[in-house]
Amino acid sequence: MKQEQRSTKFGKYGGQFVPEVLMPVLEELTEEYEKYKDDPVFNEELDYYLRDFAGRPSPLYYAKQLSREYGVKIYLKREDLVHGGAHKLNNTLGQALLTRYMGKKRIIAETGAGQHGTACAMAGAAFGITTEVYMGAKDTVRQRMNVYRMELMGTKVIPVKSGSQTLKDAINEAMRNWVANVETTHYLIGSVVGPHPYPTMVRDFQSVIGKEVRKQIMEKEGRFPDSIVACTGGGSNAMGIFHPFIDDDVDLFAVEAGGSGMKTTDKEALHSATLCAGEDGVLHGARTKVLQNKYGQILESSSIAAGLDYAGVGPELAYLADIGRIKPRYSLDAEALEAFHDLCRLEGIIPALESSHAVAYVKKAAGSGELGDVVVINISGRGDKDLETVLGMNK
């Protein structure tokens, strides 16, 4: 029992801080995940979908022009080429398949800008599982096209009209629905956040990214990179590429969103850099670093990239930062935007604004020697979804 309890944590972070009604379902999910994660039949089926449906492995691309411009040898892990245009599908395929193995009939999820919701919609359709996505009513208006994409794939999008009508309210509403339907429903969390087992499970499903990089970089360079750089909001693409390298001599940089500056007021932060500027707290089921005021009220975070705009961070990242295994850094909105343009212009690749934060940090740090000679940047998604934002910023 004691040992079981310890394994829900990463050092002092993680755990299960949830209402009592959810404890049994988390226990069940933990058991089922433990049962299937090394099951050959489950993994064979998951591999099949990752390959033939998602299009994996994604390439590791040597970015020659960008390397020349930034002064360090840069490889790009092309998660932007995964079906749907982002790494998100790796996790939703894994959890949707697990849903089927658990004998549950329905998936629910929350989404902010719509990326995770879309990845859920794709996985739900692929496996024929009823999928419902909670989305703040304001976000459904702002992200009309993503709502339509989800609906095209048979997902029901439920606009949440309570509170601020954004992501936070969508999370609350999805939780409520899960509590009321735990017998039939799996709550598909999209990042390495939330109560145990989610941070571990999502990390494992995303680790396919880092496992591929291990092979690909050996083929191209005959050695591991000196450093790996990934953008970090909740942290799923970062943990996915970092985890397989955790015991190797590779520096791991988690680049957060510095927003319009590293300042906070009593109610809001101008950034989303939780590892860089957050404090210990308990949010959405886990102890981790959070952006909060002196009383412990959670701050409204901010970033040009919706996928990084979160006041918490995965508990394992908080732990790895504490022990010095990963290096938390940040890029400002303006720096990310500049890097976005660099990658478009020099390489013909339009990266997501989230991923552009990682590129921006490489640009900033390459000269210092901190990154070594060979760097892998995780291009976690493509930027077509961001063109309106970029147009607005350029004006």
Add this chain to the structure above:
Amino acid sequence: MRIPEKFRELKKRNEGALIAYICAGDPTAEGTKEYVTALVRGGADIIELGLPFSDPVADGPTIQAGIERALAAGMTPDIYFKMVRSLKVHIPLVVMTYYNLIFKRGLERFVVDCSASGISGIIVPDLPAEESGELAGLCEKNDIDLIFLVAPTTTESRMKQILTRGTGFIYLVARLGVTGARSDIAGSTSELIQRVKTNTPKAVGFGISNGRQAAEIISAGADGVIVGSAFVDIIASGNDVPRRLEALARELKYGIKMAPE
């Protein structure tokens, strides 16, 4: 007044407890004082005073809206304890809040503040028994009850753990779901009451809004009834609030008293 004392007193009169929840600072700290007095006049035996948190995942839309009103009006833990200290009531007061506010203030400081301001119990809906060791120790040291929830889904092994740790009363979640007034009571409630084998008083909450339901719950074997959303709904209306709070408390308490054995 301590919670066990209140339940002993009620037991002598062969009467169930009415436990009323409102959110402190909704719509103002002054308003809360007035509302507490009204609830006591109506017959509330214990008052749960919510300390508002920005991300209340265990609460339904009604109480979430109350929490948002309270935060918008500037309620903080400092103001909360000051307000509670100034309340002139002779029944147990219980703080209900989320773990991050306790964690951030420091567990010991929070419990000492509770004790100093006259709070008798703490309910933390996002703190399961597994994570509660340190807080439970501090509560014991300071004579504060730490109240836990059990749900219809709670397994037998977890039930044992919760019943060992919980003091004051056990908070039974009447149905799957979160707080919010509903028009009928699930059959699983009486089953749950039977499953919770303890000498600690059992109070049932989530979804109770009228005297008839309160009577049903007491008849099913509960020692108390917890009502929140129905009171918060009245506060939200802004219309004749103290009188209507008192009237609803009276109706509920009447149902509890008249409940057939």
